[in-house]
Amino acid sequence: MADEYLQQFTDVSTMFNQVILGHLLPTSLWGTLPHVMQTWLRIYLPGVLLYFVSGFLWCFVIYYWKRGVYVPQDAIPTNKAMLLQIGVGMKALPIYSALPTLSEYLVENGWTRCYARVSEVGWPLYILHVFLYLTVLEIGIYWMHRLMHEIKPLYEYLHLTHHIYNKQHTISPWAGLAIHPGDGLLEATPHIITILIVPTHFLTHIGLMLFEAIWAMNIHDCIDAKMWPLMGAGFHTIHHTTYRHNYGHYTVWMDWMLGTLLDPAEEKGKKVA
Template identity: 60%
Template sequence: MKAMPWYTLLPAASEYMIEHGWTKCYSTLNQFNWFLCFLYIAVYLFLVEFGIYWVHKELHDIKFLYNHLHVTHHLYNKQNTLSPFAGLAFHPLDGILQALPHVIALFIVPIHLRTHLGLLFFEGLWTTSIHDCIHGNIWPIMGAGYHTIHHTTYKHNYGHYTIWMDWMFGSLRIPLAKETHFKEKAK
């Protein structure tokens, strides 16, 4: 919880950049095109997925970053200690690094301000849900079953919303039925 105030630095900086017109984020709907709107949202989400995958993977692969930043998040590594709180338990710099793809995407893709803010809100819900150990098994979504594997092996399932990046870059491990739920004995 001590890191939470630090998490506000990146959204505050991105809001400043948006308000000063430095990004491609817009707030009016002068000539609205539904096709382009959905295309830009898809591109934005792809860039975020790609960026978070690589930041997350490097936080594991570069031992200095893991030992000084990402280890805080992985204190919750066993199925009996993994909880939705783990979705918020980050070193401040780790949280900022993993949120950075959202800001970078603003410089590349035109997206409406409310869409961007809605996706940031969804981000908070998402990071909580992938740590709740309840796996809905909806392909190609990176559900809690996939992310629980990440917390127990450290070298699989770095993706964020989907399994695409892990599949493309060879780090995907599909959960077996027995891995997606707590063991009955643990109750």
């Protein structure tokens, strides 16, 4: 019975593999690969497409079509800076894709607390599980990110790759994935830890893993959309310029509780003064 239940997860993953890879590649190139390799390829190829399509559209709007509207002209990164960020991201993306692949492997083998359908728990419990998932994830990523700064070897050998972009005119949406592969894996590890301890709807987990890439690009566009209590680009840009504030992921609540929050309004007031 347990094997039959777990087969549901494998069937869902297989369906995604067939639909997505079937539209991107000839079956002869992926059809004979082991299931786990098909899953990795299904995550990696759309990841590349999402990165380039959303990145180009994002940059076209804020740097060319609406030039000077959302970002001051003197804060627009150079094409050279953006190309360097793309290069770093492309080198790391194959390794990034291994972590969501691992998470699906763990789910399919029954090592997590994922469930297949919302109807198994009902909508009230499902909503509670999503809240718990995001809460545990926020705590985990906050501390992983903060330790990347406070443990010197981790910063020098891993996180510094991302923090060479430390001024507004060097940060762009492309910088969202311009991270050392080891750094990216460590900071995303809380996603796996969370599904080991929190009951989680499988498709919701997959969706949130995909959303990570979009969120990473959003918080690096330097546009202060005044998204409090969300950790928008206004807060995250400060993180890149001070190195010791705003470690949070989706929200500011961990920074607020632990005294590492610096509000963009406060920072702007200091500069004016």
